[in-house]
Amino acid sequence: MDKRLKKAAEEGDIDMLYALLAQDPYLLDRIDQIPIVETPLHVAACFGRTHFALEIATLKPSLALKLNHIGLSPMHLALRNGYIHTARGLITIDPALIRVKGRERITPLHYVAETEQVDLLAEFLSVCPGSIEDLTVRCETAVHVAVKNHKSRAVKVLVGWLQRVNKEEILNWKDEDGNSLAYCNIYKST
Structure with a gap:
């Protein structure tokens, strides 16, 4: 440059x-x-x-x-x-920038779930709802990322949003190790 x-x-x-x-x-x-x-x-x-x-x-x-x-x-x-x-x-x-897959297919939504920026997380979901379906190279959703990193506030935002938009089936999606989020009943405790 x-x-x-x-x-x-x-x-x-x-x-x-x-x-x-x-x-x-x-x-x-x-x-x-x-x-x-x-x-x-x-x-x-x-x-x-x-x-x-x-x-x-x-x-x-x-x-x-x-x-x-x-x-x-x-x-x-x-x-x-x-x-x-x-x-x-x-x-x-362009709201679709939330879905740009960077290194290891991590999107900005995955990043804010990992860093527990809950206001931004809610905003990203609002302007780009399809981003919840994006998977990392490890087949992890943003919810997997939040759970894996012990970000309980982010998990609550994500699960609450999934419930509101009737997409709770995403909690059954499995990562590369075969772990779904339903297996730990995470959404029942939020």
């Missing part, structure tokens, strides 16, 4: 972004041609530069789907670095 573009992303300098695009209108297109790449959107997400991230995601939405060299999308990076406002901004561009 162009050093000036990286610096603009780190600083959230939208004016510099447009100055660079005026010089080279295909700048973002060339980045988009690379399958696994750190984009200016990744950089902005790492630094919590929400406005810059939204500008890039608006100009080139496909960059929000890209994984970097360690298998993380911009949404994953925003969450990992604690920039919740940036993550929320990205879902206003």
